[in-house]
């Protein structure tokens with residue numbers, strides 16, 4: 590019963606064979622919808638007529654859903670029937686809590702936003718990239734406030750060195766061409782999400798990408814609301830149509846970060862170290878004092894910066910500490926997969 594209009598709308602939201610292949614005969618009559626808002630007792634989805642609040646059971650734990658999830662809905666009563674398997678999932682560890690919090694689902698590209706000033710911190714960027722890699726979302730570094738920095742090329746070079754083949758974009762988030770600069774990642778059917786510290790220009794970028802100004806715009810700078818605990822929050826809906834034809838997810842929950850369970854993501858960020866380690870004499874080499882260590886040899890020859898190795902160690906140790914371990918059949922430790 591899907592009209593052409595509806596089909597184009599779903600395709601703009603990223604509906605693809607990955608999701609349609611999950612449909613069975615039992616799903617006849619149901620329609621796919623994408624989650625735009627997740628609250629404690631309510632879920633909303635996008636539609637051509639605007640947001641629709643889903644009918645859900647009182648027992649449903651909404652924290653198991655993420656903005657960007659695809660769900661099947663009964664159009665007669667807007668009842669949630671089931672969630673489809675995710676293509677990508679960004680999640681983060683919350684200090685003092687068990688497990689991980691879901692951030693955003695089915696995101697194609699994660700814009701890691703930082704500014705060309707004191708906010709720029711390579712260790713934090715590597716951490717964000719480990720998370721993006723682990724989620725199987727493509728990271729892109731966006732360097733904002735280029736208009737205020739005299740030494741932009743220096744920041745750009747440092748960002749490019751963070752991971753092999755990493756895309757780095759330099760811009761002024763307030764300029765008219767900010768959205769078109771991000772065109773390669775904001776086209777029809779593409780989903781973007783943003784991460785980065787407070788004040789780097791995320792809301793400004795969302796406004797530029799979504800063509801929002803005035804009434805509909807995300808609060809930028811000091812005009813934000815306070816939540817119950819008196820903290821500043823950017824309170825607005827989380828899924829916006831972009832002028833380029835895709836969608837952008839802006840979830841405040843993704844803005845701070847501790848890592849756990851991102852071992853493969855870390856190996857991808859530091860692929861040059863991962864590859865060198867294969868040539869160490871000992872399989873369990875710690876790349877510290879061992880003879881025949883290919884990683885230390887690279888540091889000595891100047892091809893690997895000692896600071897980069899030190900940051901890899903810190904991130905890997907933090908991840909190991911935060912990742913729950915299971916004891917394997919032979920008593921050796923096995924990393925627990927929680928996907």
Ligand SMILES: Nc1nc2c(ncn2[C@@H]2O[C@H](COP(=O)(O)OP(=O)(O)OP(=O)(O)O)[C@@H](O)[C@H]2O)c(=O)[nH]1
Nearest residue numbers: 733734761762763787788789790791792793809810
């Ligand atoms: N000159 C200049 N100012 C910028 C740029 N990007 C952001 N700003 C300004 O920096 C301030 C903070 O920008 P926001 O977009 O609110 O930052 P945010 O990352 O959304 O911050 P939170 O909502 O706290 O997470 C605003 O006053 C923006 O106008 C830029 O590229 N150049």
Ligand SMILES: [Zn+2]
Nearest residue numbers: 869874876882
């Ligand atoms: Zn070694």
